[in-house]
Amino acid sequence: MLLATALAAGITATDVTTAAATALPGAARAGSTADTAVRASWPTVKSGQRGVDVATVQLLLTARGYTLTADGVFGSGTAAKVKAFQRAKHLTADGIVGPNTWTKLVMTVKSGSKGAAVKAVQRQLTDNGYAVTADGVFGSGTAAKVKAFQRAKHLTANGVVDVQTWAALVRGGGGTGGGGGKLSDAQAAARLRAAGITRSSSGNCTNRNNKNCTSLQDIRVRTVDGVIALKRKSGCRIVITGGTEVGHAGGTYSHWNGYKVDVARTSCVTNYIHGHSRKHHKRGDGAWVWRVTSGGRTVIDYADENWANHWDITYY
Known part of the structure; x- marks a missing residue:
């Protein structure tokens, strides 16, 4: 009955039977060291939360025959x-x-798969900085993005989304955990420096409570990953000129809360943004907003x- 329901939801028979027969594929079988590492890496998703990890749960439930709107x-x-x-x-039914x-x-899921589980993969890829249309079809474009993500995470780059790749996806994006987590200034600076990204400030300092500094304290993982993706995709020199320090506008998606960074406005960065986003609206202060959407x-x-x-730049 569950197989029939899942097929109706758009999942291939191979996907369903493979998943049912193999809860932990390959090196991540129950009781192994890899299994322990994978199990420790998942975010906790529960009532009251919002975001792409919640949508992923909803899509996977739909793929399993428990149909939900992925809102x-x-x-x-x-x-x-x-x-x-x-x-x-x-x-435990908690x-x-x-x-x-x-x-x-x-x-x-892998090349040729279709349905809600594929759509979940595609939304997670986009949330991790590997933008792809969430159409529920695992084609060559999705396979290429999966392989690129796997290489970046030091996984076997075979384009197959197994339990280890799933864990890396939901851990690394901006959903409810993982990418929503925050870094210390030193942690963020080290990750950015390794990617060839620098920062500058008028005060030549990193104190979060000084508006003349550029601080990365309590910046979101998703924001740091987003800036690294900008560097990788654009090939531009990226200099962060504003972070989580005081002196910026408030709000939920603010600098202080780790969602925003200021990046030096070079012709290279500007040309990349104009070519890879859509001019959307003008803010009250006169700044034009260029937007990237997915799903x-x-x-x-x-x-x-x-x-x-x-x-x-705001990374949601």
Whole structure:
């Protein structure tokens, strides 16, 4: 019955039977060191949360025959479906998606696969900086993005999304955990420096409580990964001129909360943004916003603060 329901949801028979037969493929079989590492890496997703990890849970539940709207909001309906799935898999039916539930929920997808699970992979790829259309079809474009992601994460770059690749995807994006986590100034600086990205400030300092400094304290992982992706994709020299220090506008998606950075406005960066985003609207301060969307959701906003000679970039 579940197989028939999943087929109706658009998952191929191979995907469903492979996933059902192999909860932990390859090196990540239960009890192994790899299994322990994979299980420790999953984010916890539960009621009240929002974001791409929630949408991933919803899409995977749909692929498993527990149909839901993938709106990215973990409400009572999602909690009920999670509990039903957990009961069916003989897990603790607490409605919380932790490591044990994740490893039962994900399924292997690869070239030729179709359906909700593929759409979940595509949304996670975009959230990790590997933008791809979330059409639910695992074609050559998706395969190329998966391989690029796997190489970046030091996984076997075979284009097959197994449990280890799933874990890296949900851990590394900006969903509810993983990419939503925050870094110290030293951690963020080290990651950016390794990618060839520098920062500057008028005060030549990193104190978060000084508006003349450029601080990276408590910046989100997703934001750092986004800047690194900008460097990699554009080939431009990237200089961060504003981070999480005081002196910027407030709000949920603010500099202080780790969602934004200012990047020096060079012709290379500007040309890349104009060529890879859509001119969307003008802010109240006169800055034009260029937007990147995926699956109907905003992924990145580039605000052209040309009077300050930088791009104000928000990674959602």
